[in-house]
Amino acid sequence: MRFMIIVKASPESEAGKMPSEELLTAMGKYNEELANAGVMLAGEGxxxxxxxxxxxxxxxxRTVIDGPFxxxxxxxxxxxxxxxxSLDEAIEWVKRCPNPMESDSDIEIRQVFDPDDFGAEFTPELREQEARTMAKASANAA
Structure with a gap:
């Protein structure tokens, strides 16, 4: 199961305040733990x-709305x-995360849809198209 771990913004992050060296060090260590355990697929600020x-x-x-929000x-x-x-395993990983905001913060955990979640409407043709698209996306990321 794939999960998107969403770090919620804070007034400080929205003001452009950069994390301290201490927090960057802790986050780097946490990211290494995720990668070494083979569970991290991506992660960015x-x-x-x-x-x-x-x-x-x-x-x-279509209407474009410029930030800030x-x-x-x-x-x-x-x-x-x-x-x-499982979701429980995702929760356990998030509980090990350093506090990303150096103040009160929230992290949301959301499961990512897998192809089988869409049922019969996700036809074999659509599955093939999705597989081709994801292969191209992976090549672009490399």
Whole structure:
């Protein structure tokens, strides 16, 4: 099972405050643990929303909204993508994580859909298309 581990933003991260050397060291060690255990697939920190944008969809209309965005608690400061056997295992890994914000913070854990989760609507043709797309994406990441 794959899980997206979502680090929620804080007022500090949204202000562009960079983590301390101590936190970067702790996070590096944690990332090494994840990688050495074979569970880490990806992980990155994100710039504040002031450097981003949103695209709002309403029917066929697209509206671009420039950051920053006001609801800090709804924003993401970073993420990991891990592969483990269960939600309980994902929770145990997250409980070992250093506090990513040096203040109160939240980390959300969400399971990533697997092809079989979509049922019969995900036809063999769509599965083949998805496999080709993911192979190209992996090659792009390398």
């Amino acid at each position: 994100l710039h504040p929303s002031s450097k981003g944008a949103r695209v709002h969809f309403s029917g066929t209309k 006001s609801e800090t608690k709804e924003l993401i400061a970073g993420f990991w993508l891990i592969q483990v056997k």
